[in-house]
Amino acid sequence: xxxxxxxxxxxxxxxxxxxxxxxxxxxxxxxxxxxxxxxxxxxxxxxxxxxxxxxxxxxxxxxxxxxxxxxxxxxxxxxxxxxxxxxxxxxxxxxxxxxxxxxxxxxxxxxxxxxxxxxxxxxxxxxxxxxxxxxxxxxxxxxxxxxxxxxxxxxxxxxxxxxxxxxxxxxxxxxxxxxxxxxxxxxxx
Numbered sequence: 001x002x003x004x005x006x007x008x009x010x011x012x013x014x015x016x017x018x019x020x021x022x023x024x025x026x027x028x029x030x031x032x033x034x035x036x037x038x039x040x041x042x043x044x045x046x047x048x049x050x051x052x053x054x055x056x057x058x059x060x061x062x063x064x065x066x067x068x069x070x071x072x073x074x075x076x077x078x079x080x081x082x083x084x085x086x087x088x089x090x091x092x093x094x095x096x097x098x099x100x101x102x103x104x105x106x107x108x109x110x111x112x113x114x115x116x117x118x119x120x121x122x123x124x125x126x127x128x129x130x131x132x133x134x135x136x137x138x139x140x141x142x143x144x145x146x147x148x149x150x151x152x153x154x155x156x157x158x159x160x161x162x163x164x165x166x167x168x169x170x171x172x173x174x175x176x177x178x179x180x181x182x183x184x185x186x187x188x189x
Contacts, residue, residue, distance in 0.1 A: 048074035053099035054188030097159045104151035125151040
């Protein structure tokens with residue numbers, strides 16, 4: 001027999017919250033000796049609502065978000081489980097999102113050496129910047145940062161990912177952050 005029959009079963013998560021799973025079975029005929037690698041399907045995205053800051057955002061189904069706590073819920077997002085300490089500023093996570101009561105003009109004023117681009121998030125003015133920290137920041141010098149600020153009128157939504165190592169892929173975190181902002185829904189402004 002020149003070919004082998006491979007039964008590939010892919011589990012596709014239909015819902016990140018309900019745990020429902022759909023199964024797709026496909027038979028593929030392959031020449032003898034050839035193999036197929038089937039990647040595990042990514043679970044469906046999850047929704048996270050921060051009632052205090054007035055937003056809902058989608059994040060990857062395999063990631064985790066914080067529940068209500070010292071920093072408010074749906075503020076921190078990470079590929080593995082984490083606990084928010086009493087002083088959340090010491091937490092190392094892939095992505096943080098927070099509404100700050102600062103004017104957009106101040107939050108969007110990045111250093112001259114930052115790569116900056118203006119765009120819109122949900123029809124609101126936004127600015128993204130990528131830069132490397134210097135000695136005059138609260139982070140150590142040399143940390144790559146990707147930050148997006150969104151004008152909410154009297155306040156600004158600030159979403160950040162940093163290249164802190166810790167086994168995190170900076171470019172992947174940037175893509176996740178951009179995707180999260182594409183799904184951002186404001187519930188109050």
